[in-house]
Amino acid sequence: MDIKISFPDGAVREFAAPTTGMAIANDISSGLRRNAVAVKVNGALWDLTREIAADAQVEIVTRDTDEGLEVLRHDAAHIMAEAVKELFPETQVTIGPAIEDGFYYDFAREEAFTPDDLVTIETRMRDIVRRNETIEREIWDRQQAIDYFKSIGEEYKAEIITDLPETEELSIYRQGEFLDLCVGPHLPSTGILRDGFKLTKLAGAYWRGDSNNAQLQRIYGTAWSDKKQLKAYLKRMEEAEKRDHRKLGKTLDLFHIQDEAPGSVFWHPKGWALYQVVQQYMADRQYERGYKEIKTPILVDFSLWERSGHAEKFSDDMFTLETDDRRYAIKPMNCPCHVQVYNQGLKSYRDLPLKLAEFGSCHRNEMSGALHGIMRVRSFVQDDAHVFCTEEQIQSEVTEFIDFLHAVYKDFGFTEIVYKLSTRPELRVGDDEVWDRSEKALEKALNDNGLDWDLQPGEGAFYGPKIEFSLKDCIGRLWQCGTMQVDFSTPGRLGAEYVAEDGSKKAPVMLHRAILGSIERFLGILIEQHAGAMPAWLAPQQVMIATIVTDANDYAEEVCAALRAHGIRAEVDLRNEKIGYKVREHSLQKIPAILAIGMREAEEKTLAVRRFGSQNQTTMTLDDFITSFTQEVENRELMAATPNAE
RNA sequence: GCCUGCAUAGCUCAGUAGGUAGAGCAACUGACUUGUAAUCAGUAGGUCGUUGGUUCGAUUCCGACUGCAGGCUCCA
Numbered sequence: 001m002d003i004k005i006s007f008p009d010g011a012v013r014e015f016a017a018p019t020t021g022m023a024i025a026n027d028i029s030s031g032l033r034r035n036a037v038a039v040k041v042n043g044a045l046w047d048l049t050r051e052i053a054a055d056a057q058v059e060i061v062t063r064d065t066d067e068g069l070e071v072l073r074h075d076a077a078h079i080m081a082e083a084v085k086e087l088f089p090e091t092q093v094t095i096g097p098a099i100e101d102g103f104y105y106d107f108a109r110e111e112a113f114t115p116d117d118l119v120t121i122e123t124r125m126r127d128i129v130r131r132n133e134t135i136e137r138e139i140w141d142r143q144q145a146i147d148y149f150k151s152i153g154e155e156y157k158a159e160i161i162t163d164l165p166e167t168e169e170l171s172i173y174r175q176g177e178f179l180d181l182c183v184g185p186h187l188p189s190t191g192i193l194r195d196g197f198k199l200t201k202l203a204g205a206y207w208r209g210d211s212n213n214a215q216l217q218r219i220y221g222t223a224w225s226d227k228k229q230l231k232a233y234l235k236r237m238e239e240a241e242k243r244d245h246r247k248l249g250k251t252l253d254l255f256h257i258q259d260e261a262p263g264s265v266f267w268h269p270k271g272w273a274l275y276q277v278v279q280q281y282m283a284d285r286q287y288e289r290g291y292k293e294i295k296t297p298i299l300v301d302f303s304l305w306e307r308s309g310h311a312e313k314f315s316d317d318m319f320t321l322e323t324d325d326r327r328y329a330i331k332p333m334n335c336p337c338h339v340q341v342y343n344q345g346l347k348s349y350r351d352l353p354l355k356l357a358e359f360g361s362c363h364r365n366e367m368s369g370a371l372h373g374i375m376r377v378r379s380f381v382q383d384d385a386h387v388f389c390t391e392e393q394i395q396s397e398v399t400e401f402i403d404f405l406h407a408v409y410k411d412f413g414f415t416e417i418v419y420k421l422s423t424r425p426e427l428r429v430g431d432d433e434v435w436d437r438s439e440k441a442l443e444k445a446l447n448d449n450g451l452d453w454d455l456q457p458g459e460g461a462f463y464g465p466k467i468e469f470s471l472k473d474c475i476g477r478l479w480q481c482g483t484m485q486v487d488f489s490t491p492g493r494l495g496a497e498y499v500a501e502d503g504s505k506k507a508p509v510m511l512h513r514a515i516l517g518s519i520e521r522f523l524g525i526l527i528e529q530h531a532g533a534m535p536a537w538l539a540p541q542q543v544m545i546a547t548i549v550t551d552a553n554d555y556a557e558e559v560c561a562a563l564r565a566h567g568i569r570a571e572v573d574l575r576n577e578k579i580g581y582k583v584r585e586h587s588l589q590k591i592p593a594i595l596a597i598g599m600r601e602a603e604e605k606t607l608a609v610r611r612f613g614s615q616n617q618t619t620m621t622l623d624d625f626i627t628s629f630t631q632e633v634e635n636r637e638l639m640a641a642t643p644n645a646e
Numbered sequence: 647g648c649c650u651g652c653a654u655a656g657c658u659c660a661g662u663a664g665g666u667a668g669a670g671c672a673a674c675u676g677a678c679u680u681g682u683a684a685u686c687a688g689u690a691g692g693u694c695g696u697u698g699g700u701u702c703g704a705u706u707c708c709g710a711c712u713g714c715a716g717g718c719u720c721c722a
């Protein structure tokens with residue numbers, strides 16, 4: 001009997017039933033068969049060797065596609081597990097998925113793996129690939145599977161199966177002596193993985209992601225369709241690490257952190273200049289959009305935190321101190337203080353929405369292992385603001401905020417933003433009906449803006465749902481920056497109210513929101529985004545005036561004074577060095593414009609302008625330079641447009 | 647906080663099978679007055695993260711602590 005197989009290009013061909021993905025690929029071309037790793041049957045990923053017995057829509061998945069790579073990476077994880085079981089039979093295997101760029105597998109073993117073990121394991125993996133073991137899919141009975149894994153000491157696997165829904169079909173993949181529970185699909189044999197993989201790092205990971213559980217040993221690896229792709233990836237990572245903000249913070253002399261103040265930043269003149277540009281920019285944009293900037297205390301009596309609910313939920317993260325028989329907390333958040341400002345004087349519905357903003361200095365006693373450069377610190381400043389509004393105003397305020405955030409991120413050059421919506425957790429305050437409305441409001445705002453977003457069920461704050469806006473660092477790690485949180489609880493707890501149209505007193509809704517998140521974290525991402533070469537409007541030092549001969553010093557000073565008078569951040573380099581030396585040094589410092597001044601320029605009252613990223617020089621008058629550079633800064637241009645961008 | 651690893655000059659790094667360390671750049675001094683990514687010569691610079699132990703002797707071996715890196719957990 002023949003079955004009809006239709007392909008993505010619309011073609012339909014008949015095959016004798018049953019057939020397989022492998023047979024179909026082979027029938028199309030030997031090249032396709034060689035590159036095939038799986039097959040999509042009516043949209044579901046299947047093993048190449050699995051029988052196709054009825055008419056179907058079929059697509060061969062090749063090794064260089066995203067889905068193909070996922071299969072390869074998943075197989076790499078299984079092959080690693082097989083290698084580990086061969087080398088260290090006392091080890092229990094747990095789970096091992098494919099992840100972005102690679103894979104990992106979590107192992108339970110008394111003894112710790114060493115970096116040397118990684119080399120041994122990788123070598124054994126290559127043996128297994130060379131053996132080209134057949135990988136077979138088997139359907140097992142639930143109890144049989146539990147008994148089997150228990151019998152070989154794989155308690156974790158048995159636990160996984162026990163927790164699977166009864167209805168689930170149990171597929172077990174067999175490769176050589178190694179059997180693993182897995183939904184698949186997998187390669188027909190281990191040899192197909194080839195040699196585009198490498199084990200990268202060793203880490204601890206909690207069983208089922210819960211820090212109350214046992215800690216397992218996780219081995220990470222990366223895997224690609226071939227060795228060339230692997231090398232390209234390793235090269236990419238190496239290049240990306242050059243953009244690390246911690247490295248650039250040092251070489252560009254922006255900031256440092258030292259042992260005596262872990263998680264707190266010492267800002268150097270150039271770093272602080274950048275910091276202030278960003279903060280002032282934010283202050284101006286907020287002013288334009290009707291925010292009122294305030295400043296509240298850092299040290300506040302602990303009782304306020306008890307009333308706000310922070311003491312209960314946050315006390316582990318709070319720094320506290322006792323003096324004169326009073327207990328204080330160093331604020332970890334600004335919200336309770338903002339409510340105190342709101343509470344001064346009677347508010348009417350006509351005052352809403354009231355937007356109170358603060359560059360609030362917060363301190364949180366983050367766990368030592370969580371600290372990371374200036375991205376995750378213990379002392380940071382939030383571009384925090386609280387919008388006090390009525391329930392009816394939530395929707396428009398959230399929409400307005402997303403628009404605001406986009407405008408800001410665009411100015412800084414960020415285009416890739418990851419959106420997440422976190423909804424009601426189990427432990428929460430407020431009626432479900434109110435939660436329904438606020439979650440809907442956030443969801444609608446995301447959808448109205450046509451954004452792709454991920455749902456994080458149960459991840460919301462106890463007082464309300466939130467949207468998280470995350471940006472990626474140089475190696476693709478995600479950092480939450482912006483946030484929008486709906487809060488029905490805090491205003492009531494802290495006695496905030498307004499007089500409504502009907503004369504009754506009501507508690508306002510509070511929207512906690514930040515765009516940069518923390519200025520420290522945002523600057524870290526910003527530095528990595530631009531690889532330290534900041535656009536003119538952000539560059540801490542915008543212009544360096546470098547003299548060629550000492551006789552040009554006076555003119556150089558004159559130029560510097562004129563630039564500074566126009567608000568341009570300029571310095572002079574009068575050192576007795578060759579121009580080539582100065583150009584090299586200031587280029588390495590990634591200064592947007594170097595103005596070289598020799599006798600020619602001094603006599604003609606001109607400048608030789610060299611922009612960062614270009615080898616060219618353009619001679620122009622001081623006035624022309626000031627005009628064009630000022631324009632570039634005012635427009636917040638991301639790329640040097642004039643005078644000689646490459 | 648947990649797991650693994652790391653800590654040598656201002657920076658980037660080398661080194662010691664246990665006998666108190668070296669390079670390049672930077673700094674300082676002198677010469678050179680220079681035209682777009684490193685001018686030459688000389689000088690100086692280190693309790694080898696802190697702290698216990700083993701040893702005749704520890705920067706090196708072992709332990710603790712602190713910090714950092716990667717990951718987990720947690721978060722802006």
